[in-house]
Amino acid sequence: MEDLILNKIIETSNNNITVIDSEGIIVHSNPEHWVNYGMKPGTYKGTSIYDLEKEGLLAPSIGAIVLNEKIKKTILQHTKTDRVIMSTGYPVFDEKEELLFVVSYSHDQTEILELQQQYEKMERKVKGYQTEVEELREKEFEQNGIIARSSAAQHILKTIYNISKTDATVLLLGPSGVGKSTFARILHSHSNRKKEQFIEVNCSTIPEGLFESEIFGYETGAFTGANKQGSEGLIEQADGGTLFLDEIGELPLSMQAKLLKVLQEKKIKRLGGKKERTINFRLVTATNQDLEKMVQEGRFRLDLYYRLNVIPLQIPSLEERKEDISYLVQDCLQKFNSAYNVKKRIHPSTYDVFTNYNWPGNIRELENLMERLILTIEDEVIYPTHLPANFNTFQTNSSFSLDNIEQPLKVTNNLKEILENTEIQIILKALKKCKTTYEMATYLGISQPTVIYKLKKYKNKLDHS
Structure with missing residues (x-):
């Protein structure tokens, strides 16, 4: 009775179960189990697994392996029907530790392995696409007039791309020479206003007496020597586009209040005029000064500071972009060689000096130095000995001994x-x-x-x- 029940359980089980005795003879099995091996359904009771193995139907036999090693084993079998079967065999011992039976379970893994192969193939494709995207991104970075191989520079560019389609006011922070105006232009070129004007104003270069007329414009007769037709100011010229105010920390206090009013009301009134003109522009500002400290010292309006500090972006110094230095040097070398029709080269040891130098003047210092070297060095190859004295103090930091x-x-x-x-x-x-x-x-x-x-x-x- 128990044997009958056991046979029925094995025959009706969703798992493919086979039981063999200590001689390798099948005593129980699931009839459908054998279809995976290219055989007709049946119990195959009394059949030797060694014979099936010799015929190549079980390659190899999990039962034979467990009978030999007397421990639990798991293997993958490749059948004549091109199926992949995972079989696990368990030894069954009596009280005297004599091996009586081997019970094995098998599962068809073909579809799972095919899915795994498809997944791995897809994963390789994704990695390939990611590589292509990275290459395109690098090309895009360089096409935008900036070399950004370093993670610091790429982080800033990604942020700029993310905010470019909005009209949020951006404040670019960082020391002199890091390329704040270049980043401002990239922001404009990726914005919805890219087809309109990009007006750049350096607040430190306009005399305070002329600031209002230059920025806000003037009407006829506004002051002695004024143009008879009047003139639109730089803010009006930026209507529909982007106004970039560089060195915003140099903006006179008297002009700060008027700029704040324009930002609040989106209207402008020319010097000597009565008519207000509606204006629509995106404001981007930049400074190398600590505006918060200037606010505390009373040199910069707090309300204007809050208006400007919507999205502050800290532009990394060249010292924070070590990975970019060699590429920037190559870019300058190519540009100035072409401009001055020469064929100068940089010796590898000179690259070492450039990489370890701290560049207090940032990219502007590097560009000026490269132009000076190309124009003044007679040798074709530029060595460290050709560099200014302040470059001789660098020390190579190496973890190698x-x-x-x-x-x-x-x-x-x-x-x-x-x-x-x-x-x-x-x-x-x-x-x-x-x-x-x-x-x-x-x-x-x-x-x-x-x-x-x-x-x-x-x-x-x-x-x-």
């Missing part, structure tokens, strides 16, 4: 060979530690272009090391 070299250096009296062998060992050590040339550059305390140069120089020797 010669004590870390694992392989002994080749014994030789030739100084050139000694230096090359040492350099190769150092590079090999870095290759083991780092995944990218940028990581190697950081690890060795040199620039990324220098790493690439060294890898190419010693390629054959490194391949055989």
Whole structure:
């Protein structure tokens, strides 16, 4: 009776169950189980699993493996019908630890594996698309007139892209020379106002006596020497577009109140005029000063500060964009070589100096230095010795030590060979530690272009090391 019930349970189970005895003879099995192996449905009671294995129907047999090893095992079987079966076998012992039976369960994994393969294929495609997107993003960054390989610069650009379609007021913060005006132009070029005017005003360059007439415009006869037809101011010229007020901290207090009124009412009145004109522009401002401190000192209006400080963006200094330095140098080199019809080159050791220098004048300092070097250095290659004296104080920060070299250096009296062998060992050590040339550059305390140069120089020797 119990045997009858057991047979019925196995035959009707959704799991594919097979029970064999200690000789490998099938005593119970699910009839539908064998269809996966290319066999007709049946119990196959009394059949030897060793015979089925020899015929290639069970490749291999989970029962035979468990009988041999006497422990639980799980395997994948590939059948003649191109199915993939996962089988798990359990040994059954008596009180004397003698093996009596092996109970095995099998599950068809073909569809799951196919789904897994499809997923992996799709994942590879997604990674490929992500790579393409990153490449397009890098091209877009460079096409916008700015090199942004560093995470700091890319973060700012992504933020600018996110807010570009709005009309929110943006305050660009950062030291002199970081390219605030360039970021302001990118913001305008991605905005809904990109087809309209971008008016840039440097508040520090307009004399206070002329500020009102320049910014707000004037009517006929407003002052001695005024144009007879009057003149529209810079704010009016920005109507429909973007007004960029650089060095906003230099805006006279008397003009701050008038600018605040324009921002609040969206109307403007020319100097000497009575008529108010409705105005529509987006305001972007920039400063290298601490406006909060200026507010506390009474040099900047608090209400205007709140109007300007809607979306403050801190533009990173060049020292915070180490990854961009070599690309910026290359960009300047190409630009000035073309402008002055020369073919100057930068020695890899010079890149090291540039990378470790702190650049207090930021991108403007780098551009001015590159132009000066190209115009004044007679040699075709620019070496560290050609740089100004303040560049000589840099120190290379490296996490590498010669004590870390694992392989002994080749014994030789030739100084050139000694230096090359040492350099190769150092590079090999870095290759083991780092995944990218940028990581190697950081690890060795040199620039990324220098790493690439060294890898190419010693390629054959490194391949055989």
